[in-house]
Amino acid sequence: MSTNLNQQGLLPGQIPLNSLATKTPAGHPYKGVPWNYDGTETASSYTSEVVDWVLLSLRTAPEEPNTAVYRTAALLQKMAK
Numbered sequence: 001m002s003t004n005l006n007q008q009g010l011l012p013g014q015i016p017l018n019s020l021a022t023k024t025p026a027g028h029p030y031k032g033v034p035w036n037y038d039g040t041e042t043a044s045s046y047t048s049e050v051v052d053w054v055l056l057s058l059r060t061a062p063e064e065p066n067t068a069v070y071r072t073a074a075l076l077q078k079m080a081k
Contacts, residue, residue, distance in 0.1 A: 001051045001078040011046055012053065028073035030055045041073040049077040 009016040013026030026044070030037040035055055043050075058070040 001076070003048065003051055003078055005052055006046055006048070006050050011043075011050065013043065014046070028053050028055070030073055037071055037073065039071070039073050043075060046075070047077075049080075051076045051078050 005011055006014075008018065008021075010021060012024045012029050014023070016023060027042040028037070028039060030039070030053070037055060052075075053073055054076045055071065055073050057065075057068045059065070060067040060069060
């Protein structure tokens with residue numbers, strides 16, 4: 001897994017290194033369509049191992065989005081060697 005997004009300041013709440021990139025608000029990126037997830041997970045800073053955010057959904061029927069029994073946003077980290 002690559003930490004390029006993190007290194008370039010492209011994760012939510014970071015200041016992008018490239019002046020052409022747009023800064024995004026802190027917190028998970030799943031508030032809007034198509035996810036509509038209202039969780040309050042956030043990160044004030046990122047360790048160097050963070051790759052990106054993920055949205056985890058546990059469902060009673062995997063092919064049916066309306067059967068979610070739990071959802072959470074989390075940080076994905078690269079594996080240690």
